[in-house]
Amino acid sequence: MKILHVTESRSWSGGTVQLWNLCRALVQGGHETGLFCPPEAELLKHTPGSGVRVWTKPMREDYDLPCAWALARAVREFRPDIVHAHHPKAHALALIAGFFAPIPKLVVSRRVSFRFKPWNPFSHLKYRTGRIAAYANLDSFHTTHGRAIPFATGLKLSNPELQVVVYSGDGDLFAIGGNHFIHAARRNMDIKVICVNNLTYAMTGGQTGPATPAEVISATSPYGVFEPSFNLVQLAEAAGAAYVARWTTYHVKQLARSMEEVLHKKGFCFIEVLSPCPTLYQRRNKMGDGLDAMKFYKQVSKVRNGAPTGECTITRAGEIVVGKFVDRDRPDYMELLNHQMTETLGDRYATPEVTCSEG
Numbered sequence: 001m002k003i004l005h006v007t008e009s010r011s012w013s014g015g016t017v018q019l020w021n022l023c024r025a026l027v028q029g030g031h032e033t034g035l036f037c038p039p040e041a042e043l044l045k046h047t048p049g050s051g052v053r054v055w056t057k058p059m060r061e062d063y064d065l066p067c068a069w070a071l072a073r074a075v076r077e078f079r080p081d082i083v084h085a086h087h088p089k090a091h092a093l094a095l096i097a098g099f100f101a102p103i104p105k106l107v108v109s110r111r112v113s114f115r116f117k118p119w120n121p122f123s124h125l126k127y128r129t130g131r132i133a134a135y136a137n138l139d140s141f142h143t144t145h146g147r148a149i150p151f152a153t154g155l156k157l158s159n160p161e162l163q164v165v166v167y168s169g170d171g172d173l174f175a176i177g178g179n180h181f182i183h184a185a186r187r188n189m190d191i192k193v194i195c196v197n198n199l200t201y202a203m204t205g206g207q208t209g210p211a212t213p214a215e216v217i218s219a220t221s222p223y224g225v226f227e228p229s230f231n232l233v234q235l236a237e238a239a240g241a242a243y244v245a246r247w248t249t250y251h252v253k254q255l256a257r258s259m260e261e262v263l264h265k266k267g268f269c270f271i272e273v274l275s276p277c278p279t280l281y282q283r284r285n286k287m288g289d290g291l292d293a294m295k296f297y298k299q300v301s302k303v304r305n306g307a308p309t310g311e312c313t314i315t316r317a318g319e320i321v322v323g324k325f326v327d328r329d330r331p332d333y334m335e336l337l338n339h340q341m342t343e344t345l346g347d348r349y350a351t352p353e354v355t356c357s358e359g
Contacts, residue, residue, distance in 0.1 A: 001031045001032070001081050001082070001252075001253070002031065002032040002033075002034070002078065002079065002080040002081050002082075003026055003031060003032070003033055003034070003080055003081065003082045003083075003084055004033075004034040004035075004036060004074065004075065004078055004080040004082070004083050004084065005019060005022075005023060005033070005034065005035050005036070005084045005086060006036045006037075006071060006083060006084065006085050006086060006087075006090040006093060006094055007019060007035070007036075007037050007041070007043070007086040007087055007090055008037070008038065008059050008086075008087045008089045008090050009037070009041060009042075009043070009086070009087065010038055010040050010041050010042065011042055012042040012043075015086070016042065016043060018289075018290060018291070019043070019086050020043060020046055021289075021290075021291040022291065022294075023035065023050070023052050024050065024052075025291055025294060025295070027050065027051040027052060029298075032053075032078075033051070033052050033053070034052065034053040034054070034055065034074070034078045034080065035047065035052050035053070035054050035055070036054075036055045036056075036057070036070075036071055036074050037054070037055075037056060038056065038057070038058055038059045039056040039057070039058060041056075044056070053078065055070070055071075055073075055074040055078075057070040057071070059089070059093075064093065065096070067093055068093045068096040068097045068100070069097070069100060071093050071094065071097040071101075072097040072098075072099075072100035072101035073101070075097060075101040075102075075103060076101045080103075080104075081104055081105065082104070082105045082106075082107055082252070083103045083105070083106050083107070084107045085106060085107070085108045091106075091108045094106055105256070141155070145172055145176065146172050146175070146176030146177035146180075147177065147180065148166045148167075148168045148172065148173075148177065149166060149173075149177060149180040149181060149184050149191070149193070150180050152164045152165075152166045152184075152189075152191045153180075153184060153189050153191065156189060156190055156191055157333075157334075160190070160334055163192075163263060164190075164191045164192070165191070165192045165193075165194065165263075166191060166192065166193045166194065167194050167196065168193070168194075168195060168196070169195070169196050169197070169198070169202075169203075170195060170196075170197040170198070170199065170209055170210065170211040170232070171200075171201045171209040171210065171211075173193070173195050174195075174209075174210040174211060174230055174232065174235070175209060175210045178210065181193070181235075181236075181239070182235070182239040183239075184268055185236055185239035185240045185241045185268045185270070186239050186240045187240075187268075187333045187336075188240055188241075188242060188267045188268050188330050188331065188332045188333055188336075189267075189268050189332065189333050190266055190267055190268070190332045190333065190334065191268060191269075192262045192263065192265075192269045192271075193268070193269065193270045193271070194259070194271050194273060195232060195270065195271070195272045195273065196273050196275050197211055197232065197272050197273060197274050197275060198274075198275045198276065198277040198281060199211055199212050199213065199216070199274075199277070199281055199314070200212055200216075200218060200277055200280060200281045202277040202279070202280055202281065205219045205280070206218055206219045206277070206279075206280030206281060206284065207219045207220040208220045208221045208225050208227070210229065210230045211229050211230055211232060211314070212225050212227075212229055213225065213229055213314055213315050213316045214226060214227075214228065214229065214315070214316065215316050216281070216284075216285055216316050217284045217285050218281075218284065219280075219284075229313075229314070231309065231310070231312060231313045231314070232246075232270075232272045233245075233246050233270070233272055233309045233312050233325055233326075234309035234310050234312065234313075236270040236272075236309075236326075237309045237325065237326050238309075240268065240330070241267075241268045241269065241270045241326060242265060242266070242267030242268055242269060242326070242327075242328055242329065242330050242332075243261070243262055243265050243267070243268075243269035243270065243271075243324075243326060243327050243328075244269075244270050244271075244309065244324075244325045244326035245258045245270075245271045245272070245323065245324040245325060245326075246271070246272040246273075246274070246312065246321070246322050246323065246325070247271070247272075247273055247274070247322050247323075248273070248274040248275075248297040248301055248320065248322060249273065249274065249275050249276065249293075249294070249297070250294050250297035250298050250301065251297075251301070251322060254303075254322070255271070255273060258271050258324060259271065261324075261327075265327070266329075266332055267329075267330055267332045268332075274297065274314075274320065276290050276293030276294075278290045278292075278293065285316070297320065300317070300318065300319050300320050301319075301320045301321075301322050302319055302320070302321055302322070303322055303323045304321050304322075304323050305323040305324050305325070306323070306324070306325065307321055307323060307325055308325075309325050309326070312325065338351055
């Protein structure tokens with residue numbers, strides 16, 4: 001795999017160190033790695049002899065057409081599978097470079113940290129980089145915590161032609177939102193649920209959550225978690241999901257393939273994505289930083305497509321079973337509704353028609 005990293009960073013900051021660690025790990029893993037950055041970047045002091053290919057171009061404070069054109073030339077020369085934009089301005093550059101050179105996949109990893117300027121369209125693009133919905137060309141809706149699935153259900157029922165996808169965390173989906181999850185799967189609602197599982201309540205201090213493995217140290221379990229945790233893929237299968245898979249953030253290609261599959265699959269689809277929380281979960285449990293998490297995922301993950309989900313429990317340091325576990329065909333909610341009403345009412349039943357207008 002070939003990855004081109006784009007950064008505007010000139011200093012040797014914490015984020016830059018993380019980017020360099022990622023570059024080194026990719027090279028060590030046999031991946032061709034490139035770097036596009038300003039010529040005065042501190043990163044360049046570390047690249048000689050590293051195996052990382054380098055392209056440089058001065059970057060102005062805001063949007064820069066010559067720099068975007070230079071990035072497009074680098075893309076045409078390197079032909080990466082993934083372009084990784086490490087900063088909001090790098091994201092804006094990559095978006096425009098895509099008009100001049102094909103970018104198969106664009107990944108954005110940094111939140112915006114500056115004031116939004118409504119009169120500047122490029123500032124607007126960069127403002128959106130902190131949101132998952134901004135990584136793709138789609139409409140989005142931020143819901144009440146724990147209630148993403150009811151909102152998604154309402155959207156799907158009001159307009160069945162919509163492709164509805166839910167991104168949420170393990171606490172959101174399986175604690176406060178657990179009831180919604182199991183019943184949406186039971187009904188086989190035609191929605192896709194992507195669970196970013198970092199095994200803790202990372203946004204509120206690192207408390208024990210429904211997916212936190214036993215013996216883990218957390219803010220609310222300083223002597224170790226003793227409660228049994230949910231096996232999310234087993235729960236999804238038992239509740240009736242038509243598609244169930246699990247990958248880690250190390251398994252980029254497999255995860256992308258699963259996401260593409262669920263968009264073509266009818267019914268309730270669930271993908272669990274194990275994602276690191278270096279600041280709380282890993283620090284408290286002496287598991288290193290984000291790069292160490294990637295190495296850990298690589299070492300302990302075992303691909304077992306079709307494995308019984310009951311054998312896929314996650315432990316603190318044991319094997320992580322990943323793969324596609326369930327892919328079955330079931331009538332979805334709308335099919336069941338239409339069938340029942342037709343059987344009961346016959347010609348008196350009219351299939352609902354939905355008309356949506358813009359404006």
